[in-house]
Amino acid sequence: LSRKISDSAIRRLSFYLRILEQSGDEGVRTVSSRDLAKRIGTTAAQVRKDLSLFGSFGKRGLGYSVTKLAESIRAILGLDRRWRVALVGAGRIGAALFDHEGLRIRGFDFVAVLDADPEKVGRRWRNLKVRDTSELPEVVREHAVDIVILAVPAYAAAGVMDLAEEAGIRAVLNFAPTTLRVSEDVTVRDVNMVMELEALSFALSHGEDRE
Amino acid sequence: LSRKISDSAIRRLSFYLRILEQSGDEGVRTVSSRDLAKRIGTTAAQVRKDLSLFGSFGKRGLGYSVTKLAESIRAILGLDRRWRVALVGAGRIGAALFDHEGLRIRGFDFVAVLDADPEKVGRRWRNLKVRDTSELPEVVREHAVDIVILAVPAYAAAGVMDLAEEAGIRAVLNFAPTTLRVSEDVTVRDVNMVMELEALSFALSHGEDRE
Numbered sequence: 282l283s284r285k286i287s288d289s290a291i292r293r294l295s296f297y298l299r300i301l302e303q304s305g306d307e308g309v310r311t312v313s314s315r316d317l318a319k320r321i322g323t324t325a326a327q328v329r330k331d332l333s334l335f336g337s338f339g340k341r342g343l344g345y346s347v348t349k350l351a352e353s354i355r356a357i358l359g360l361d362r363r364w365r366v367a368l369v370g371a372g373r374i375g376a377a378l379f380d381h382e383g384l385r386i387r388g389f390d391f392v393a394v395l396d397a398d399p400e401k402v403g404r405r406w407r408n409l410k411v412r413d414t415s416e417l418p419e420v421v422r423e424h425a426v427d428i429v430i431l432a433v434p435a436y437a438a439a440g441v442m443d444l445a446e447e448a449g450i451r452a453v454l455n456f457a458p459t460t461l462r463v464s465e466d467v468t469v470r471d472v473n474m475v476m477e478l479e480a481l482s483f484a485l486s487h488g489e490d491r492e
Numbered sequence: 493l494s495r496k497i498s499d500s501a502i503r504r505l506s507f508y509l510r511i512l513e514q515s516g517d518e519g520v521r522t523v524s525s526r527d528l529a530k531r532i533g534t535t536a537a538q539v540r541k542d543l544s545l546f547g548s549f550g551k552r553g554l555g556y557s558v559t560k561l562a563e564s565i566r567a568i569l570g571l572d573r574r575w576r577v578a579l580v581g582a583g584r585i586g587a588a589l590f591d592h593e594g595l596r597i598r599g600f601d602f603v604a605v606l607d608a609d610p611e612k613v614g615r616r617w618r619n620l621k622v623r624d625t626s627e628l629p630e631v632v633r634e635h636a637v638d639i640v641i642l643a644v645p646a647y648a649a650a651g652v653m654d655l656a657e658e659a660g661i662r663a664v665l666n667f668a669p670t671t672l673r674v675s676e677d678v679t680v681r682d683v684n685m686v687m688e689l690e691a692l693s694f695a696l697s698h699g700e701d702r703e
Contacts, residue, residue, distance in 0.1 A: 286698075288691065291690070291691050292687060294690075295686075295687040295690045295691075296671060299646075299669060299670070320671070321671045322673060357694070358690050358693055358694045358697070359693035359694055359696060359698075360690065360693055364689075364693060366689075373587065373588040373591050373592070374588045374592075376584065376588070377584040377585045377587070377588040378685065381584070381685065381686070383685075384685070384689065387686055387689070387690065388693075389686075389689050427696060428689065428693075428696070451695075451699060452692040452693075452695060452696050453692075454685070454688055454692060458510060458594065459510070460507060460531070460532045460533060462533060466699065468691075468692055468695035468696070468699075470688040470689075470691055470692055472683060472688055473506075474589065474592065474594075474595075474665070475506075475592070475595060475600075476503060476506040477665055477681040478575075478595065478598070478600050478639065478665060479502070479506045479569050479571065479598065480499065480503070480506075480679075480681055481639055481663040481664075481665060481681055482570040482571055482575060482639075482663075483497075483502050483505075483568070483569045483570055484662075484679035485570060485575070485638060485639070485662060485663050485679070486568075486569070486570030488662060488677065488679075
């Protein structure tokens with residue numbers, strides 16, 4: 282299934298979920314595919330197509346029940362459970378993630394923090410003691426880690442990725458500015474803020490050419 | 493031009509540039525499209541195609557000059573100049589970005605920090621005094637801001653975006669978990685860490701189905 286679903290469809294499901302939750306908070310009980318479409322700048326047909334990939338929701342003309350559709354999307358995205366996350370890299374970006382309320386709310390719990398710097402190892406991050414990065418395989422086993430967040434420098438990323446794969450990790454959120462080579466059953470999502478700025482730089486430069 | 497170049501091609505240019513710079517540091521003088529391709533897991537044909545969009549580099553069989561190709565890609569990406577960045581949102585994510593060495597190295601300079609919280613306004617962030625978010629249009633004019641980074645909560649994002657557009661900003665890096673509606677000549681890049689984790693949750697959930 283997951284092979285057939287495009288990244289952009291998954292992204293839209295995340296957006297639908299946010300709209301539904303907000304609508305629910307505002308006391309709204311049903312929404313149409315049109316409402317959802319308008320909010321994220323797509324078409325009603327696209328919304329229906331996205332949702333039809335996972336079954337049949339709502340009734341034609343009646344719209345979707347806000348609570349039921351939100352629940353279904355949470356189940357589709359695997360957000361009807363909690364995930365155990367290990368953070369590798371106890372730097373600034375790591376700290377911002379560690380304190381990010383949105384992660385906990387959505388079901389992602391930090392169960393370990395690791396760093397290669399002996400100065401940082403042993404320090405407390407809330408209720409966690411920072412472990413040495415080389416211990417990643419043990420940490421993954423001890424804490425039944427599901428997801429590894431890589432917030433390390435580019436030169437360190439491949440080494441940590443090897444440790445993570447060795448430990449059987451199949452999902453990695455990568456903040457290091459490098460392409461990780463992984464086996465087929467590992468999913469890596471890259472977040473690279475500098476590259477996003479480079480894309481803006483490109484757009485600004487070539488926008489100016491057009492003027 | 494920029495309309496025809498896919499996001500993924502721009503992303504690859506950013507990766508080529510990193511590989512070239514690293515190769516240069518290691519004393520390598522020429523690279524082939526094959527070398528570049530291998531490093532990011534694509535084909536030599538793809539590399540040649542990406543580069544041919546912007547002119548002719550290197551000679552068949554001789555490979556590319558590392559320094560010249562890096563210089564050309566920097567020019568293509570608009571990284572042969574410096575960009576003036578305003579950060580809106582003086583929270584954890586804002587702080588991580590503000591201290592991110594990679595941004596400065598690549599030519600992105602923070603010229604202003606703004607926040608809507610009166611507690612934060614007036615505080616010093618290195619040599620900058622935090623300004624009130626409502627002053628964004630003046631700040632953009634005073635400091636000739638090119639790019640706005642939005643690191644504010646979802647509910648505040650649309651309001652700040654309106655101010656930014658009013659001030660003539662055409663490039664926004666958005667960390668708020670919401671879709672911004674902007675006019676055609678504004679480029680928005682979204683970075684949403686929770687949604688990336690949701691995509692991993694999806695992959696893990698449906699991976700398990702397959703087993």
